[in-house]
Amino acid sequence: MDGQEVKDLDALQSVNDNDQLMAYSPSGQKYGLISVGKINRTQWCGCRWRKDSQTTVGEPCGSLPKIEKMAEIFGLGGYLVRNDHSRRKLSPSTHNEFADGGSALLDGSMGHYQWGSGCTIYYAFWEDETYLYEAVDTKPIPGQLNYKIPIFSRSCAGYATIDRTNNILVSYLNNAAQYRGGNNDASLDSLFNSQLGKPATNIAVPTAATYARKNGALWFANERVVFAITAILKRIYFHNRSIQAADNATLTADGLHQGGTGDGCSMPADWKNDWHNYPFIPLSAGVERGDFVGVFSHSITDKAGARTISGIPSFLGLKNDYKYLGCIEEDTLLVCNSDKSQGVYIENNIDGHTFDVTTVNGKMFVGTTPVYNEAGWNGIKKLNLSNLCNFPLEVGTTASTGYGDSYYNPAVTSGLRGASRLGDAGVGDNAGSVFLHGNSGPSHAAAYCGVALCEFKEAFSTEPSMAA
Numbered sequence: 001m002d003g004q005e006v007k008d009l010d011a012l013q014s015v016n017d018n019d020q021l022m023a024y025s026p027s028g029q030k031y032g033l034i035s036v037g038k039i040n041r042t043q044w045c046g047c048r049w050r051k052d053s054q055t056t057v058g059e060p061c062g063s064l065p066k067i068e069k070m071a072e073i074f075g076l077g078g079y080l081v082r083n084d085h086s087r088r089k090l091s092p093s094t095h096n097e098f099a100d101g102g103s104a105l106l107d108g109s110m111g112h113y114q115w116g117s118g119c120t121i122y123y124a125f126w127e128d129e130t131y132l133y134e135a136v137d138t139k140p141i142p143g144q145l146n147y148k149i150p151i152f153s154r155s156c157a158g159y160a161t162i163d164r165t166n167n168i169l170v171s172y173l174n175n176a177a178q179y180r181g182g183n184n185d186a187s188l189d190s191l192f193n194s195q196l197g198k199p200a201t202n203i204a205v206p207t208a209a210t211y212a213r214k215n216g217a218l219w220f221a222n223e224r225v226v227f228a229i230t231a232i233l234k235r236i237y238f239h240n241r242s243i244q245a246a247d248n249a250t251l252t253a254d255g256l257h258q259g260g261t262g263d264g265c266s267m268p269a270d271w272k273n274d275w276h277n278y279p280f281i282p283l284s285a286g287v288e289r290g291d292f293v294g295v296f297s298h299s300i301t302d303k304a305g306a307r308t309i310s311g312i313p314s315f316l317g318l319k320n321d322y323k324y325l326g327c328i329e330e331d332t333l334l335v336c337n338s339d340k341s342q343g344v345y346i347e348n349n350i351d352g353h354t355f356d357v358t359t360v361n362g363k364m365f366v367g368t369t370p371v372y373n374e375a376g377w378n379g380i381k382k383l384n385l386s387n388l389c390n391f392p393l394e395v396g397t398t399a400s401t402g403y404g405d406s407y408y409n410p411a412v413t414s415g416l417r418g419a420s421r422l423g424d425a426g427v428g429d430n431a432g433s434v435f436l437h438g439n440s441g442p443s444h445a446a447a448y449c450g451v452a453l454c455e456f457k458e459a460f461s462t463e464p465s466m467a468a
Contacts, residue, residue, distance in 0.1 A: 044124075045070070046135030047239045051127065054381065054401040056242035057258075058235075062135055064254045070237055071316050073138065075118015077291040078156050078317040080104060080111040083216045085457045087111070087153070089118065092291040095156070095317065106287065108172035108179075112215075112453060113283075115318040116153030116226075123147045123232055124464075125385045134236060134385070140467030147388055147464045151457040154226045157283040158320035159199035159327075160453035162211060169211040169221055171453045173197070173284045182278040183447065192301045198279040199450045204443040205328045205418065206357055208451045215455075218352045222327040223454035225350060225462060227421055228388040231433035234260075234315055242404025243313075243322070243433045247295045261313035262295045264323025267425050274303045277426075277447035281309055281320060291317035322422040323431035325450030326440075331355045332389065332419035333363065334438050340411045342369040342438050344384075344391050344419075351459040357418070357442035369438070370395050372409040377430055380405050387462045390434045391419070405432035410439035418442040424449070 022033060045066035049058040060067055071077055071092070078090035080098075088111075089099040095113070098104050106113045124144035125134045140146045155171040161179045163170050172179055175197040177186065182195030183202040189195075200208075208221035220226070234243045238260050248259030268280050285298040297310040312320050331350075335343040345363040347355055356362075366387050372378070379397035383390055392407045408430075410417070420440045423431025426448065440449075 044135040044137040044141045045236065046133055047236045048131040048133045049241065050130060051132055052130075054397060056240050056245065056401065056404050058239045058241065060239045060254065060256055061133065064256065067236065068255050070233070071291060074121055074136070074233075076233070076316045077115065079114050079116060079153055080106070081114045081116075081153050081455065082111040083219075085151075085218070085455060087114075090290070090317075092317075094290045095287045106173040106284075108170060108174055112153075112171035113156045113173055114153035114171055114453070114455070115156035115316075117149075117151050120151060121149045121229065123149060123229065123388075134232060136232065136236060140465075142467050144467060145464035146467050147462065148460055149225065149229050149388070150460050152226055152229065152455065154223075154230070154318070154454045155452045156317060156319065157199070157285070158318070158452065159279075159283070159325055159450040160221075161198070161283065162200040162203070166214070167211050168214045169200075169208055169219075169451060169453050170215075173287065181283075192303055193275050193278065193280070195278060197282045197284060199283060199325060201279060201325060201450050202445050202447050203451060204445045205330050205451065206355075206443055209330045209355070212453055213352070215453075218456045218459065220352075220454040221330050221451050222421070223350070224329045224332050224346065224419070225388045226452070226454040227327070227329065227433075228390050230315075230318070230321070231390060234433055237315075241402065242399070244399070244404050244429060244431070249294060257293060261293070261315055262311050263429050264423075264431055265312045265320060265425060266310045268300070268302050268307060268309075269304060271425060277424075279325065279450070281312065281324065285312060286314055286319045289314060289317075321452075322433055322435070323427065324425050325422070325448055326420045326424045326437065326446075327422050327450055327452055328418040328420045328440055328442070328444060333357060333360055333442060334369075334417040334419055335360055336410065336412045336415045336417060337368070338413045339371050340373065340409065340413060341371045342409060342417065343367075344369065344389060346387060346389050346462070348387065348463055349459070349461050350456060357416070360416075367391065367393070369393075369407065369409060372411040375409065375411040375439070377406045377408050379403075380407055380434060380436075383434055386464075389462070391436055399429045403432070403434050404429075405435040406430035407435075408437045408439060416442055418444060420444075420449070
């Protein structure tokens with residue numbers, strides 16, 4: 001670039017803390033180079049993916065130190081949350097203790113055992129001629145449309161159970177019969193496939209949402225924004241669109257995590273016949289690991305005796321949240337169209353009002369999934385990121401390209417469907433954080449369908465606003 005004038009240089013769309021700028025030092029009376037990180041401590045952190053490449057791996061951008069310290073900066077990890085949304089951070093080392101010392105009881109006496117954030121998160125996505133960007137920060141990202149996500153949480157064990165006495169959705173680790181999981185089958189209590197201490201399943205999500213509201217205002221069941229922001233944080237943290245990428249404990253040269261949290265838990269010898277597709281991993285699994293990142297194993301009793309379940313994912317303490325139990329979102333409706341695509345409808349305002357799953361009237365239309373000629377799975381190539389509502393815009397990839405997750409379209413020409421997310425243990429590598437199964441009714445209930453208790457500290461809108 002010798003002799004090139006400044007006015008002829010291409011504009012940089014973004015810079016990292018490690019990039020260098022030319023500067024002049026009056027005291028030293030000389031020009032030199034200085035890293036962006038030394039003059040900009042407040043930059044957003046994010047990831048970018050080349051638009052001409054379908055690899056799942058992206059390039060960290062913005063403030064790399066902020067990515068490295070995402071847990072600390074955004075307050076991510078385990079919490080005990082009371083019904084009034086007050087919360088105490090759990091120790092990053094073990095969730096049996098609080099971060100500031102003292103024993104933490106996860107049985108419900110001190111609140112719900114949740115995973116989430118400690119501050120408001122701002123999210124933006126944009127693209128230039130070369131890259132698609134996703135970024136988060138604790139303040140609005142300048143020059144971009146920002147989505148504001150208030151302090152939130154979801155069941156830290158991945159799923160919730162039910163207070164059977166009072167019909168309340170709760171995130172407790174409690175083996176008492178009052179909190180029996182599965183379908184509340186007491187006849188299994190003394191058997192290997194007991195549902196004591198397991199997630200509640202086989203419950204229609206509208207009913208679960210009613211049970212969640214009994215905790216108070218702004219409590220939800222399988223809330224779509226909570227699922228979406230979790231997926232966003234994972235993509236940026238690992239700079240990878242495929243969360244099912246293999247666990248890789250080796251940090252990058254910049255000290256960042258890479259890979260993912262694996263393709264999900266292994267299964268019992270015969271989940272269908274021995275367990276009747278009900279939960280087989282207790283909610284207490286992995287509690288002692290705190291805000292752990294990676295995969296772990298847990299021993300269960302199977303029909304033939306002890307068995308090790310391996311590959312259980314954990315993201316900063318959020319455990320087993322995909323490829324174990326499917327979750328139908330509380331506030332998303334799919335409409336099967338005459339061309340065999342599916343229209344997607346949501347509630348734009350997250351304020352706790354009841355979501356009517358019988359009609360799209362009064363709901364916000366956000367887009368349409370790809371047309372299918374026949375029912376089946378297809379890898380997600382391009383994802384809708386607007387309005388914090390993940391759904392496929394293009395399909396036709398493999399597990400190692402695009403987003404690594406799959407979309408199932410029933411290829412029917414009419415009818416309402418629920419948005420089933422995350423995937424159950426039987427769906428293999430189709431599962432993941434942006435997985436979508438579009439053939440379940442909005443009130444579908446099954447042994448392999450669970451519920452995550454979710455909450456926000458304040459009401460908000462999923463309409464973005466421009467930051468100056």
